[in-house]
Amino acid sequence: MTDNTPVPSPGAIPSGLTLRHPVPSDHPRLQVALADWWGGLGGEVGALQRKLLVPRLFLQHFAGTSFLVERPDGTLHAFLIGLLSQTDPRTAYIHFVGICPDGRRDGLGRALYERFFALAREAGRSQVRCITSPNNRNSVAYHTRMGFHLEPGDHLDEHGTPVHTDYDGPGLDRVSFVREL
Ligand SMILES: CC(C)(COP(=O)(O)OP(=O)(O)OC[C@H]1O[C@@H](n2cnc3c(N)ncnc32)[C@H](O)[C@@H]1OP(=O)(O)O)[C@@H](O)C(=O)NCCC(=O)NCCS
Structure with missing residues (x-):
């Protein structure tokens, strides 16, 4: 007997969610996520540090190696900010990842990482x-x-x-x- 259950491909995004690269106008809602999605880690200082660690430049100059996931109503569900090292041609770097609190432990973090790994391999990188x-x-x-x-x-x-x-x-x-x- 054959099991016809579709096997999700690496990096498959759960149905109903949409993946795209971020644009600069996503910056304000990423800032909200960076403050709210870390469970209060580091208090207000921690939230400010995280927000300052993702300035708009990542959405201007590293958008092609970053991902954003939206729900059907267009609200933010998850994101990954990544880059290809300009200094070390072996290396790709994941700067930040966040899955909304309700969306965790559902394979989305793995899916975004698998996508980034595939992108990095295609760019000739051998480590993340x-x-x-x-x-x-x-x-x-x-x-x-x-x-x-x-x-x-x-x-x-x-x-x-x-x-x-x-x-x-x-x-x-x-x-x-x-x-x-
Ligand atoms: C860390 C984070 C990105 C993980 O995303 P996620 O979608 O929940 O992860 P997944 O469901 O894809 O899990 C991938 C694997 O990691 C494991 N995992 C995830 N969170 C885990 C946890 N807290 N403890 C133990 N294992 C965990 C899962 O069991 C899974 O293993 P498996 O695929 O072998 O079964 C998410 O919890 C998050 O956004 N946290 C807040 C922001 C943050 O801390 N970001 C990282 C630092 S920038």
Whole structure:
């Protein structure tokens, strides 16, 4: 007997949702998502830092390697901001990813990453890199599940996660991930 259930292709977006590249006019609602979708991580300072980490230039100059997912009513459901390194021709970089709180654990984060991996491979890249905050435990778990390795840091935190102290400035510790393509 044959199972005729369609097998979703890598990067398939759940039905009813639409994928496109972002445009500069998406900036205000991405700013709202960056403040609201991280579960209050880092308080108001954390929200401001995230907003400042995604200025409009990403939507002007890195739109072709970034994705935005909308619901049928046009509201924002998810996004990925990525780029191809200009300095290291082996490397593609995922700068930010966010799935709306109601849309999580449904395979969309994986789908957006698979899309980005495919794009990066087509561009001749052999590895993907990204960083996250050590206190973003969901992000550490998700990236580990997505096949990323945690690069050695200068110490291990209480969860055994390697941390790079002051990576992005005083007090801005980071965890560094790399995944071969
Ligand atoms: C992290 C995030 C992008 C994951 O997106 P998602 O759509 O929920 O992830 P998926 O459903 O595609 O899950 C992909 C895999 O990761 C696993 N995973 C996802 N979140 C996880 C978590 N919190 N803990 C453990 N595993 C997790 C899933 O089980 C799945 O594994 P499988 O495919 O092998 O079964 C989403 O939770 C999010 O937007 N969080 C807030 C923003 C954020 O922290 N972004 C990352 C830092 S920029």
